[in-house]
Amino acid sequence: MLYENLLVEKVNQIGVIKINRPEVRNALNNETVTEILAAFDGLEKDPEIGVIVFTGVGEKAFAAGADINQLTTRKATEAFKAGSMSDVYRHIENSKKATIAAINGFALGGGSELAMSCDIRIASENAKFGLPELNLSVIPGAGGTQRLTRIIGKGRAMNMILTGEFISAIEAKSIGLVTDVVPLEELMNAAIEKAEKIIAKGPLAVQMAKLVINRGFEVDMDTSLLIESLAQAFLYTTEDKVEGTKAFLEKRQPSFLGN
Secondary structure, X not given: OOOOXXXXXXXXXXXXXXXXXXXXXXXXXXXXXXXXXHHHHHHHOOOOOOEEEEEEOOOOEEEXXXXXXXXXXXXXXXXXXXXXXXXHHHHHHOOOOEEEEEEOOEEEOHHHHHHHHOOEEEEEOOOEEEXXXXXXXXXXXXXXXXXXXXXXXXXXXXXXXXXXXXXXXXHHHHOOOOOEEEOHHHHHHHHHHHHHHHHOOOHHHHHHHHHHHHHHOOOOHHHHHHHHHHHHHHHHOOHHHHHHHHHHHOOOOOOOOOO
């Protein structure tokens, strides 16, 4: 499939979605968000793909937020519209496949929210993060108020959102918003290397780990431990568990089939 605003690539078992609007710092208009969903669905359904990486084209921006021209005409009902930016990001967050944001510059507003919907975030040294929506008298409406709070804590999230201040990649790492900071020229290699580590794991275990962490984070400890035990019980029944333990004992690399 051809896209106007994206470049979609496959690197072995890794799918890469690149936002390709560098002339507007990869701003996320409605058409781009629709294409992101289509591209993501295609990679998610591809049995050969184990990890999906998001990044931006160019050296300045991962994604510099929503398209302001479209925001000026947005109606109240669009906040609840199916296929909205919020819906798309929730779909990414709940994917059975692991996701990585390789943040190559500004990640502002909806761009920052896209990064936060991914499982792992790696930033280049020149990256900057911010949620400046209050400057336009709106709020971060694609999960920013909720995911940022869960990732870095209420106090820090409140400060970033209420002031609209940008933070550097180094500060983002210090507060847990990203896990790694690398030179820009090493960013994609770092993301691919991280993806390859995940692909080497049992794919069913990756799915269950995501499910348990995401669902368990939002409930009480007893319920989260029950979710964990049920997921573990399922994994005990799989052929991949047999292969993984057998390979370990035989001191060889496992060959997981997702069964």
